[in-house]
Amino acid sequence: MYKMGWTTVESVLKPGRYFLQGNEACAEGAIAAGCNYYGGYPITPSSEIMERICERFAGLGGRCVFKQMEDEIASIASCIGASWAGAKAMTATSGPGLSLMIENIGYAIMTETPVVIVDVQRAGPSTGQATRPAQGDVMQVRWGPHGDHQIIALSPWSVQEMYDQTIRAFNLAERFRVPVFLLGEEAVAHLRENVDVPTETRIYNRLRPQDGEPPFGLAKVPPMPAFGQGHKVLVTGSTHDEWGYRRTSSAQAQEKLVTRLSTKVTDHLDEIIEVEEHFCDGDELDILVVAFGFTARSAWRAVKAVRQEGTRAGLLRLKTIWPFPEEAVRQLTLRSRAVLVPEMNRGQVLREVQRVASQAQGYNKTDGEVIVPEEIRQAVQEARS
Amino acid sequence: MKPSIKTQGLTESILSFVRPEVFPTPFCPGCGHGVLLGAILRAIADLGWEMDEMLFVSGIGCAAWIPSPHFAADTLHVTHGRAVVFATGAKLFNPALKVVVIGGDGDLASIGGNHLIHAARRNLDLTAICANNRIYGMTGGQVTPTTPPGIRTATTPQGNTEPPFDLCRLVAGAGASYVARYSTYHIRPLIRSLKRALTHEGFAFVEVLSPCPTQYGRRNKLPQPEEMLRLMKEECVNLQRAEGMSKEELEGKTLIGEFVS
Numbered sequence: 001m002y003k004m005g006w007t008t009v010e011s012v013l014k015p016g017r018y019f020l021q022g023n024e025a026c027a028e029g030a031i032a033a034g035c036n037y038y039g040g041y042p043i044t045p046s047s048e049i050m051e052r053i054c055e056r057f058a059g060l061g062g063r064c065v066f067k068q069m070e071d072e073i074a075s076i077a078s079c080i081g082a083s084w085a086g087a088k089a090m091t092a093t094s095g096p097g098l099s100l101m102i103e104n105i106g107y108a109i110m111t112e113t114p115v116v117i118v119d120v121q122r123a124g125p126s127t128g129q130a131t132r133p134a135q136g137d138v139m140q141v142r143w144g145p146h147g148d149h150q151i152i153a154l155s156p157w158s159v160q161e162m163y164d165q166t167i168r169a170f171n172l173a174e175r176f177r178v179p180v181f182l183l184g185e186e187a188v189a190h191l192r193e194n195v196d197v198p199t200e201t202r203i204y205n206r207l208r209p210q211d212g213e214p215p216f217g218l219a220k221v222p223p224m225p226a227f228g229q230g231h232k233v234l235v236t237g238s239t240h241d242e243w244g245y246r247r248t249s250s251a252q253a254q255e256k257l258v259t260r261l262s263t264k265v266t267d268h269l270d271e272i273i274e275v276e277e278h279f280c281d282g283d284e285l286d287i288l289v290v291a292f293g294f295t296a297r298s299a300w301r302a303v304k305a306v307r308q309e310g311t312r313a314g315l316l317r318l319k320t321i322w323p324f325p326e327e328a329v330r331q332l333t334l335r336s337r338a339v340l341v342p343e344m345n346r347g348q349v350l351r352e353v354q355r356v357a358s359q360a361q362g363y364n365k366t367d368g369e370v371i372v373p374e375e376i377r378q379a380v381q382e383a384r385s
Numbered sequence: 386m387k388p389s390i391k392t393q394g395l396t397e398s399i400l401s402f403v404r405p406e407v408f409p410t411p412f413c414p415g416c417g418h419g420v421l422l423g424a425i426l427r428a429i430a431d432l433g434w435e436m437d438e439m440l441f442v443s444g445i446g447c448a449a450w451i452p453s454p455h456f457a458a459d460t461l462h463v464t465h466g467r468a469v470v471f472a473t474g475a476k477l478f479n480p481a482l483k484v485v486v487i488g489g490d491g492d493l494a495s496i497g498g499n500h501l502i503h504a505a506r507r508n509l510d511l512t513a514i515c516a517n518n519r520i521y522g523m524t525g526g527q528v529t530p531t532t533p534p535g536i537r538t539a540t541t542p543q544g545n546t547e548p549p550f551d552l553c554r555l556v557a558g559a560g561a562s563y564v565a566r567y568s569t570y571h572i573r574p575l576i577r578s579l580k581r582a583l584t585h586e587g588f589a590f591v592e593v594l595s596p597c598p599t600q601y602g603r604r605n606k607l608p609q610p611e612e613m614l615r616l617m618k619e620e621c622v623n624l625q626r627a628e629g630m631s632k633e634e635l636e637g638k639t640l641i642g643e644f645v646s
Contacts, residue, residue: 036478037477065478067474067477069470069473070500070503071499073500074467074499074500074503077463077470078470078473078474078477080463080471081461081471081472081474081478082474082475082477082478083474084475085440085474085475085479085482086478087474087478089478104463104464107464228438228440228459228479228481228482230437231459232436232437232457232458232459234453234454234460235459236453236454236462237462237464238462244454245407246453246454
């Protein structure tokens with residue numbers, strides 16, 4: 001019996017504490033969220049996700065399909081096909097594979113197909129350093145596909161969040177009919193930590209159309225039919241009207257569709273955006289550190305250290321990167337004298353922060369090593385002087 | 386439903402398989418794709434199948450428009466070259482779907498060539514129909530991997546210098562368990578073959594030679610559709626008949642029939 005919308009289900013794993021690798025936790029989170037299709041292609045440093053799914057799907061009851069495809073283009077395409085057949089689909093990859101997937105991710109955006117894409121970031125560009133962490137794909141996940149659009153990207157900082165945020169990625173994909181990225185790094189993917197699995201899991205299942213509801217219109221997030229149920233669905237990556245008929249020379253149809261593809265996300269920022277404030281109490285901060293992913297772990301340690309030295313420092317951790325948590329950044333930076341954005345790239349999130357806080361400075365590192373707390377501590381002191 | 390002037394040529398039995406409001410088709414005068422559209426629907430009608438149990442997946446190009454939006458079924462009109470792998474995901478997750486991929490030679494054999502051979506190797510229960518007009522029609526008549534040597538296209542103004550793929554041998558070599566070739570001239574054996582392909586369990590591939598007078602014909606002194614059709618008929622030699630022919634006699638001929646069944 002299909003249950004639409006929010007529902008609470010028993011966790012698939014027995015509740016309790018597990019010692020897992022980040023990639024394993026991601027696979028378990030997917031299963032907890034109801035993932036039942038995985039199409040993938042091997043790539044370091046994400047392959048353990050595929051291997052864990054392959055092993056676990058085999059032992060699960062019900063309809064669960066794992067397929068290793070011939071390349072990443074095929075992986076994401078098979079996920080989108082499965083999603084329209086009714087699946088909760090996921091694939092995982094890293095930079096070079098993500099580059100191959102981009103066109104079909106644009107297709108998923110245009111056809112409003114729920115799909116989860118895990119990008120375990122490694123040092124690029126190109127083949128780069130396959131086993132080394134980086135945060136250089138922030139802009140690629142946002143702007144990879146051509147044309148105007150919105151996607152959602154989440155940034156886990158722990159193995160626990162590789163589990164929790166994978167569940168959240170599925171829920172957001174189902175809720176908003178949009179591709180959702182889990183943007184991890186090699187460091188968090190290969191880290192081993194405890195993961196607590198609760199008794200129950202909150203999941204969201206996509207809405208199904210009632211009589212006469214079009215699959216691509218009227219509602220901000222329209223209900224989504226599945227193939228094989230007599231809906232005679234027309235799905236196309238071309239500009240289309242609310243019933244899926246191609247409208248490739250209508251200015252009105254193009255404007256209406258492209259606008260809705262964005263506003264269905266941007267009208268629900270409260271539901272999508274999650275940030276975490278650490279040590280941000282008090283009226284004014286000497287310095288605010290804005291960080292995400294693995295780097296936020298080091299930032300947390302560094303902020304704690306400089307506070308012990310008497311600096312009023314705070315940390316804003318971005319759990320959601322896209323859509324960008326502009327309002328949260330604005331509120332905190334307004335009462336911060338200095339702002340520091342440490343990241344394992346040449347300043348991708350920094351520019352977003354600077355849009356609302358021109359005083360922001362970056363600490364950037366692209367040598368394939370994680371940023372350690374001492375580096376951020378020093379950067380904080382320099383930014384203050 | 387009474388056939389309107391727009392859907393003339395489609396008999397009562399298959400009128401319910403189409404969305405009449407989208408007719409006439411966008412295909413040029415003399416294009417073979419409309420004939421193939423009718424042949425596919427007649428094969429489905431002959432089998433007594435319902436459109437509600439079918440999924441048609443197509444990529445980009447003229448042939449991709451055969452099912453989308455004409456067919457009153459679930460249709461997935463995807464990115465260029467990727468129809469086979471979108472279809473793979475849908476079929477794997479819901480094996481009850483009868484999944485048919487329809488694409489042109491550029492779509493299935495050029496940009497999508499890797500997916501085609503892997504689908505054949507995998508031998509998943511899909512039917513792929515390649516409307517081979519040996520040219521990129523929609524983008525203005527450029528050379529494809531099936532364009533014969535010497536043929537003038539927008540990107541081979543002096544004549545094509547590359548040898549073409551024999552798609553049936555390619556797909557058969559990759560492991561497909563049903564492989565056949567016909568043309569839009571050979572309509573009755575084509576419908577018979579499509580029925581066998583649709584009911585075949587495993588990867589079935591049917592190549593259908595389809596004339597393109599607009600892009601291929603005009604550049605090669607064949608602007609008249611009936612002339613292209615006549616030449617296509619003369620070019621095609623049935624497999625059985627070819628057995629008794631010499632190498633010289635078979636020069637420039639294209640074999641039709643069932644290569645793997």
